[in-house]
Amino acid sequence: xxxxxxxxxxxxxxxxxxxxxxxxxxxxxxxxxxxxxxxxxxxxxxxxxxxxxxxxxxxxxxxxxxxxxxxxxxxxxxxxxxxxxxxxxxxxxxxxxxxxxxxxxxxxxxxxxxxxxxxxxxxxxxxxxxxxxxxxxxxxxxxxxxxxxxxxxxxxx
Numbered sequence: 447x448x449x450x451x452x453x454x455x456x457x458x459x460x461x462x463x464x465x466x467x468x469x470x471x472x473x474x475x476x477x478x479x480x481x482x483x484x485x486x487x488x489x490x491x492x493x494x495x496x497x498x499x500x501x502x503x504x505x506x507x508x509x510x511x512x513x514x515x516x517x518x519x520x521x522x523x524x525x526x527x528x529x530x531x532x533x534x535x536x537x538x539x540x541x542x543x544x545x546x547x548x549x550x551x552x553x554x555x556x557x558x559x560x561x562x563x564x565x566x567x568x569x570x571x572x573x574x575x576x577x578x579x580x581x582x583x584x585x586x587x588x589x590x591x592x593x594x595x596x597x598x599x600x601x602x603x
Contacts, residue, residue, distance in 0.1 A: 452524055452544035453536055456498040457485035459577075459595055460506070460513065462552045465603050467577050470505065470561065470569030481575070481583040483595075485545065487536075494518075498548040505568045507560030508552070517549035517602045523594050528587050545591065549599040577603050 460468040460483065469481035486501035488494060495515060503509045526542040527535060561569045575583065577600070581592040 450539065450541035452522075452542050453540040454488040455485060455543040455545040456488055456494055456501055457483055457545050457547045457595070458498050458502045459483055459547060459549045459599055459603075460502065460508070460552050461549065461577075461599075461603050462574055464574070465577070466574035467580060467603070468506065468552070468559075469573060469575055469580070469583055471571040473567055473570045476570065478585070480585045481573070482585075482588070483580070483592075494546050495548065498546075498550075502550065504564040505561075506572070507563030508554060508558060512554035512558050513550040513552055515548050516551050517599055519547040519595070519598045522546055523591050525588055525591050547595050547598070549602050 462468070467483065469483055471479075471481055484502050484505040486497075486504070488497040492500075495518075498515070499510055499513075502513065522544040523546075524542060524544045526532075527540075532541060559572060561567050561572060577596050580596055581589045584592050
């Protein structure tokens with residue numbers, strides 16, 4: 447697996463007016479009690495900001511009329527998949543992900559959130575949480591990533 451690269455990816459820390467962060471429960475992992483922020487792969491030659499807005503829209507139904515981008519981490523944050531998932535996700539082409547994170551201010555209302563905006567949906571449940579809770583809600587192999595995102599965007603929240 448050492449020869450495998452990292453999947454280009456974006457993530458969005460969506461923050462509401464109370465300083466809480468959107469997290470969703472993945473539909474493909476109903477048995478786990480893991481929550482994550484919107485994220486996903488970047489298409490070839492796709493602008494990273496556009497990819498972040500696209501992923502957010504696919505996973506939450508929100509677009510630029512509901513959010514404004516207020517921050518970005520320019521240096522990619524990488525993580526490796528655990529051994530049991532290596533070679534099983536993303537067609538076995540990647541050892542993990544290399545993510546560029548954006549912070550977005552939510553300017554809409556909770557009723558604008560539509561988990562079924564994209565077919566198939568990625569989340570089946572969602573909630574707002576305190577930023578400090580994020581590393582404890584994500585799958586263990588992404589905890590370091592979430593700590594880095596919280597630290598980077600702390601002043602913006």
